[in-house]
Amino acid sequence: MTIYAGTIVDTPGDPFAGDPGEALRQDEALLVRDGVIAARGPLAALRAADPGEPVTRLDGGLLVPGFVDTHVHYPQIRAIGGLGLPLLDWLEQYALPEECRLADRGYARAVAAEFLGGLVAAGTTSALVFGSHFAPAMEELFAAAAQRDLNITSGLVLSDRKLPSDLLHPPETALTDSADLILRWHDHGRLRYAVTPRFSLSASDAMLDACGQLLGKGVWFTSHINENLAEIATVAGLFPGSRHYLDTYARHELVTPRSVFAHNVHPDDAELTLLAEHGASVAHCPTSNSALGSGLFPLRRHVEHGVRVALGSDVGAGAGLFLPKEALQAYFMQQLLGPAGLCLNPVHLLYLATRAGALALGLDDRVGDFAVGKEFDAVWLRPADGSTLDVNLRHAGDTADALARIFTLATPADVAGVWLRGERADRAEP
Numbered sequence: 001m002t003i004y005a006g007t008i009v010d011t012p013g014d015p016f017a018g019d020p021g022e023a024l025r026q027d028e029a030l031l032v033r034d035g036v037i038a039a040r041g042p043l044a045a046l047r048a049a050d051p052g053e054p055v056t057r058l059d060g061g062l063l064v065p066g067f068v069d070t071h072v073h074y075p076q077i078r079a080i081g082g083l084g085l086p087l088l089d090w091l092e093q094y095a096l097p098e099e100c101r102l103a104d105r106g107y108a109r110a111v112a113a114e115f116l117g118g119l120v121a122a123g124t125t126s127a128l129v130f131g132s133h134f135a136p137a138m139e140e141l142f143a144a145a146a147q148r149d150l151n152i153t154s155g156l157v158l159s160d161r162k163l164p165s166d167l168l169h170p171p172e173t174a175l176t177d178s179a180d181l182i183l184r185w186h187d188h189g190r191l192r193y194a195v196t197p198r199f200s201l202s203a204s205d206a207m208l209d210a211c212g213q214l215l216g217k218g219v220w221f222t223s224h225i226n227e228n229l230a231e232i233a234t235v236a237g238l239f240p241g242s243r244h245y246l247d248t249y250a251r252h253e254l255v256t257p258r259s260v261f262a263h264n265v266h267p268d269d270a271e272l273t274l275l276a277e278h279g280a281s282v283a284h285c286p287t288s289n290s291a292l293g294s295g296l297f298p299l300r301r302h303v304e305h306g307v308r309v310a311l312g313s314d315v316g317a318g319a320g321l322f323l324p325k326e327a328l329q330a331y332f333m334q335q336l337l338g339p340a341g342l343c344l345n346p347v348h349l350l351y352l353a354t355r356a357g358a359l360a361l362g363l364d365d366r367v368g369d370f371a372v373g374k375e376f377d378a379v380w381l382r383p384a385d386g387s388t389l390d391v392n393l394r395h396a397g398d399t400a401d402a403l404a405r406i407f408t409l410a411t412p413a414d415v416a417g418v419w420l421r422g423e424r425a426d427r428a429e430p
């Protein structure tokens with residue numbers, strides 16, 4: 001057992017549902033037993049209840065729940081920074097050539113190590129990971145994630161048209177390869193499987209039907225939707241009978257409470273209604289949307305329709321793995337929308353980077369906040385003495401103000417500690 005003492009902040013409430021301030025909670029100490037939070041409250045009270053327990057002091061900065069990234073591409077960790085292109089050109093010129101290289105299992109092993117190391121260094125402890133098109137590369141990702149005890153949901157990416165031929169599967173082998181990976185890795189420790197057609201642009205009705213069959217195995221589902229106007233027009237042409245983009249998935253029963261759709265920058269109201277009715281979630285990826293010029297995410301319309309939204313870094317189109325940067329960019333984009341935007345405050349930002357992701361991934365009974373009974377996945381954001389963030393934290397008026405300074409200024413260099421189920425994940429104990 002260990003008592004962690006510091007400025008401990010989480011968002012057990014929902015800041016979109018009422019007064020955002022009421023969603024925030026702050027405590028002085030957490031008692032962690034076997035990786036699970038056993039008590040929280042004033043340090044003196046926790047010490048009095050368990051006088052023999054060692055205290056780990058985390059002075060300065062804030063201890064927050066580990067970040068939850070709901071959309072990030074493992075094969076693209078070496079392909080960040082391809083600026084200046086819209087989605088379909090970026091895929092062709094930057095992302096897909098790199099994804100082809102994961103056919104080499106040794107290459108995939110190195111990429112998996114870099115990717116997972118990058119997540120931990122950025123304070124991300126749970127992620128819905130868009131996988132590789134190659135089953136051996138998925139073995140490498142799952143094996144490496146199991147070793148680190150990261151909370152990873154991922155799956156083989158499926159496509160049967162309109163991509164480089166190396167990345168295509170016929171639906172029959174998609175079914176057998178995926179079923180084999182599900183058997184080996186779904187619910188293996190903290191790992192889970194997600195059926196992952198790349199997008200319906202590259203997946204025929206036969207492939208999406210195979211995805212529906214796989215979903216019957218109780219696994220998760222993720223894909224892309226409504227990211228870019230040229231993509232949406234192409235999908236409409238490929239599925240002339242569909243009502244809208246979401247319908248290409250819905251008619252194969254792929255819109256469920258276990259479904260997470262990335263982007264949804266350009267939805268129509270019928271799609272938002274359908275997402276809400278089926279309890280599906282949307283991964284909002286603001287730096288990616290900005291880098292590719294995809295558009296300004298209509299967060300207000302999602303919230304008003306009751307659609308669950310969380311954050312994704314969408315690396316490699318996104319600008320890095322650090323979720324606070326996504327939260328800040330989400331804030332900027334809502335400001336730029338003017339009256340159509342939803343003005344976010346720092347409590348919203350912490351919620352979006354932590355508990356909202358846990359809810360979207362169905363992990364809210366285990367992680368995403370520091371409630372008693374949850375697993376201790378945490379990140380300590382503590383800037384170097386004298387840094388601009390340090391100066392600002394010293395002048396913060398209250399906890400929400402401190403969070404605002406963190407979301408505005410923090411970088412991965414300010415990650416001073418990361419814990420996965422109570423074990424120090426980034427380096428030796430402080």
Ligand SMILES: [Zn+2]
Pocket residue numbers: 071073130224262314
């Ligand atoms: Zn993506």
